[in-house]
Amino acid sequence: MSQVEPGPNPERRTTAALFFLCAGGALFWLASFLGLWAGLSAAVHQSSPAAAAAALLGAGIAAIGAGILGLLLLLIGGIWLVVQVIVDQTGKDPYSRSVER
Numbered sequence: 001m002s003q004v005e006p007g008p009n010p011e012r013r014t015t016a017a018l019f020f021l022c023a024g025g026a027l028f029w030l031a032s033f034l035g036l037w038a039g040l041s042a043a044v045h046q047s048s049p050a051a052a053a054a055a056l057l058g059a060g061i062a063a064i065g066a067g068i069l070g071l072l073l074l075l076i077g078g079i080w081l082v083v084q085v086i087v088d089q090t091g092k093d094p095y096s097r098s099v100e101r
Contacts, residue, residue: 017080024073027066035063 038059042052 014081014084017077017084019077020073020080021077024070024075024077027070028074029070031063031066031070035059035067038063 039056042055042059
C-alpha cells in the first residue's frame with residue numbers, strides 16, 4: 001500500500017472567512033457605538049455651536065467610514081463561509097485518509 005500525501009486540512013480553510021466575519025462585526029459595532037457616543041459627547045460638552053458641529057462632523061465621517069468597512073468585511077466573510085460550505089458539500093470527503101493530521 002502506498003503512502004498518500006496529506007492534503008490541506010478542510011477546517012483551516014474557513015479561518016480567513018471567520019476572521020473577516022468577526023473583524024467586520026467588531027468594526028461595525030465599534031463604529032455605531034463610538035459614533036453615537038462621540039456625537040452625544042460633542043453635543044453636550046461643546047459650548048460653541050460651530051465646535052460642536054465640527055466635532056460631530058468628524059466623528060460622523062469616522063463612524064461612517066468604519067461602519068462601511070465593517071459592513072463590507074461582514075458581507076465578504078458571510079458570503080465566503082456560505083460558498084465554502086457549498087464547496088465542502090459537493091462530494092469530496094473532508095475526512096478521507098489524505099487529510100493532514
